[in-house]
Amino acid sequence: MLRKKTLGSMIMVGGLIVGLTACSSGGSDDTGSAPEGESAGGGEAGGLITIIVNDPANPYWKTEGDLAQAKAEELGYEATVGAHEGDTNTENTLIDTAIANDSVAIILDPANADGSIGAVKKADEAGIPVFLVNAEINESGLAKAQLVSNNAQGAALGAQEYVKQMGEEGTYVELFGAPSDNNAQTRSNGFETVISQYPDLEKVGEEVANWDRTEGHDKAQALMQGNPDIKGVLAGNDEMALGAIAALKEAGKL
Structure with missing residues (x-):
């Protein structure tokens, strides 16, 4: 089971805000203190940064x-946080609001x-820089940066431990993240690159659980019903894994 790298992603978020501040810098104060109207990062503070996450019901998001909001405010910006909950129409509305509010x-x-x-693209055309965190879009050159963890490497490391815990043999099922998120396939591929080297490990089922704990629970239940003798469950993130753990406990299999 692979956890999303919360701390690493938050460090990257803080870094991009510092970078944004520095881009507007006209110089630094040799005394080390920020002149009036400037942030500690050396650039002019002020203005609104709009932060749009997926679903705040998930502790990661x-x-x-x-x-991100706390770091922006620490650097002297106003900040607002909205959530699209995986819906592109909601996301579009939030971007429209960010543009209207002169972010x-x-x-x-x-x-x-x-x-x-x-x-x-809409934000870019309005002259507002967009920084992507955690996930990517399939077009380069629009966002100023796409900051993501190395999901392939992380999944491979997780799979190595999984193989050890499984004793290099047995049947298992996989809970797959949201297909609209490239991270889901990248992580699944990372698992496969390692597990495929062990012929006595066999995946007998897979379900999409969309990074969600409730779906992880329900899909794990369904997979267990279809495959009652499985030895393990592999999950692409912590929320799906926690749902699977609850289902395994209920079934007396943990």
Whole structure:
């Protein structure tokens, strides 16, 4: 089971806000203190940064928004956090609001690798830089940066431990993240690159659970019903894994 790298992503969010501040810098104060009207990062503070996350009901995305907002405000910006909950229409509305409110930048965890391209393009055409965190879109050159964890490497490392815990043999099922998020396939591929080297490990089922704990629970139940003798469950994120753990406990299999 693979956890999303909350701390690493938050460090990247803080870094991009500092970078945004520095881009507007005309110089630094040799005394080390920021002149009036400037942030500690060396640039002119002020203006609104709009932060758009996926679903704050998920602790990862809640933390993502909270820490980005806190860092922006620490640097002297106003900040607002909205959530699209995986819906591109909601995402479009939030981008429209950010444009109407004259945001100086948008930090976006995109709803869809393909479906979010139009929203990012709209902001770019309005002259507002967009920084993507956690997930990517399938078009380069629109966002100023796409900051993501190395999901392939992380999944491979997780799979190595999984193989050890499974004793290099047995049947298992996989809970797959949201297909609209490139991270889901990248992580699944990362698992496969390692597990495929062990012929006595066999995947006998897979269900999409959309990074969600409730779906993870329900899909794990369904997979267990169809495959009652499985030895393990592999999940692409912590929320799906926690749902699967609850289902396994209920079935007396944990």
